[in-house]
Amino acid sequence: MRPQSVILTFLGDHVYGRDICVSSRSFIDAFARVGISEEATRSTLSRMVRRGLLRRHRVGRRMYFGLTPASTAVLKDGERRIWHSGVVNDADEDRWTLIGFSLPESWQRQRHELRSRLVWAGFGPLRDGLWIAPGEVDATDLVAGLGTGVKVFSAEPRTPTDMQAVVADAYDLTGLGARYRAFIDEWDRADPAPDAPDDLARSLLLLTGWLQLIRADPRLPLRHLPHDWPAEQAQRVCHTLHERFRPETAEIVARLMDAVPDETWTK
Template sequence: MTATEDLAARPQSLMLSFLGIYLLDRDTAVYSGSIIDVFARVGVSEEAVRSTLSRMATRGLLTRHRRGRRVYFGLTARATEVLSDGYRRIWHTGAVNRDWDGTWTLVAFSLPDNRRSDRHDLRSHLIWAGFGLLQNGLWIAPGVKDAASIVDSLGLAENVTVFTATHAKPTESADLVHKAFDVPAIAARYNEFLTRWDTPDPVPALPDDLARQLVLHHDWLQLVRQDPHLPAEHLAPDWPAIRAEHTFQTLAAKYLPTAGAIARDLMDEITVPASA
């Protein structure tokens, strides 16, 4: 599968990257036809764009604004929250955890077989938040995590125990890292990013810097959202996230001026009230 075919198969994650770059923190909505024009640059069909916009509006992530025969899409408060989290992960949290203080957040739970759906939802939320499975029913993450909000959102407060701790002998933090997390798989994802982007001509099939900007941000956001932000002191000195983060930041700065100019020419926007 080529790069554009892969993106065409996942238009919603690409849409979130687009919205994060061009609508976050702006009280504007963009014409659906403009979004179709942007996404055509990365091989996403008009039908897929319209379906994605409709689905995201139904899920409460986008608002519709009609001006004559044109429909514009803006962000809801929920979308703003999701996109702000992505922004923090990209530009503030980063890919390399050099400031870990030795603390772990632990989540323990036991749910019977007749609550498999609850168990699946909890596991999915924990993985998304950077937790790894240490042993049956016990999940850990480096640092202090807001596990309470995960548990409360799922209505599982009575079934879950949350606490913070530090390791004690004979347990070593390095052992916890490698027991609870698939470190080789995390490294492989960063190396795949480097193969694609750390080259003289990244993704040559893409037509311009707007397309490259959009795909670059999409690829990087998917990476950092899957990264549990493990302590750098327990990873190899040549941990590929270090070079990958530098590559992302360098290319993001390189594409920004040209991509922004292309986007301004393409995008028909209107001012709308702030999301609520």
């Protein structure tokens, strides 16, 4: 796992919403539990500062790190995905957002960035230049700066459209389903993460892996998915284990957390 992903998991579970800055030593102690070296932790913290995801705050000889508006937005999105929206989309309405684009050949970078944004937002390709996502998606930020070469529509399927076939063509259901089943195989056992030294390490590994998985899930309508879709079972495993790990995790974090009030934190 990338150190930045683990740091964001820690921030989301133990820092987000508390208006605090955390010492570099606390990060180092926490991430050593999952095999991340001190050097890698310090390097990642510095890189996140450069990217605008953290702020440095010096107190005496110690360096502390606080959230920024950018990291707060990332953590808010992660909280929503894990605890609120869920992996099952059983909406009654079968509505979709379509984005069509035709960009100049010289705009290779813009096309690549647009495709990356579309995948992140849950879109899948129907064909070259036409992408689809479930529900009503606000595409304003996705297509910003691309001018009239992009068109956005809201649509409903009509007969004879076979939406199961459309979904199967636009999304890698086989690969996504396999990732959910691998998560279940890894965590739904009597001794999950047996090499982890304690429940803080298990919690970090669990939520980091889960976030990486659900960020790749566009939350397609349940009616168009295979009958044995494993996402809901995987979600139950994640939530149950997180509660199981919570008491020991809280005790460990209370011991290792060196924090100061973040007086400049901006909501």
